[in-house]
Amino acid sequence: xxxxxxxxxxxxxTGIELSEKQLEELGGGNRPLVTVTLNGYTYxxxxxxxxxxxxxxxxxxxxxxxxxxxxxxxxxxxxLDTAPRTVEIPPDLQEALSGKSLETAFDKLAxxxxxxxxxxxxxxxxEETRQRRIDKVIDFLT
Numbered sequence: 001x002x003x004x005x006x007x008x009x010x011x012x013x014t015g016i017e018l019s020e021k022q023l024e025e026l027g028g029g030n031r032p033l034v035t036v037t038l039n040g041y042t043y044x045x046x047x048x049x050x051x052x053x054x055x056x057x058x059x060x061x062x063x064x065x066x067x068x069x070x071x072x073x074x075x076x077x078x079x080l081d082t083a084p085r086t087v088e089i090p091p092d093l094q095e096a097l098s099g100k101s102l103e104t105a106f107d108k109l110a111x112x113x114x115x116x117x118x119x120x121x122x123x124x125x126x127e128e129t130r131q132r133r134i135d136k137v138i139d140f141l142t
Contacts, residue, residue, distance in 0.1 A: 001022065001026060003022065003075070007058060030054075032080055034047060034079060036078050038074060041065045044085075085111035087115050090121055092130070097141075105141045106137075121134060
């Protein structure tokens with residue numbers, strides 16, 4: 001669905017508001033996973049609710065990539081996202097998980113949590129930091 005909207009600003013946070021009618025038209029329930037396109041930039045997100053309003057979060061990174069900010073009015077495309085949400089696990093994390101028999105516990109995490117853990121490991125600048133972050137994942141799961 002395409003529509004014109006103003007990016008909502010809540011302190012440092014921003015979001016795209018959907019009306020109840022738009023949410024129903026989109027399908028997928030009250031908290032559907034969606035794909036959002038702004039200024040030719042596409043990202044994956046989810047509809048959440050806050051104080052009776054339906055919102056799709058627009059992170060600082062996504063604002064920068066789409067070249068938008070709170071208060072901007074533009075055309076937005078929101079599509080129900082039915083593609084599986086998968087996260088590629090780095091070999092050293094996979095080895096640590098299997099060594100502790102924690103693959104099942106990791107698999108049960110929300111995709112966003114898995115992605116956050118994996119990105120923190122991939123962003124490590126040194127091997128020591130990388131290992132510390134892997135250990136943090138293991139500690140979280142035990």
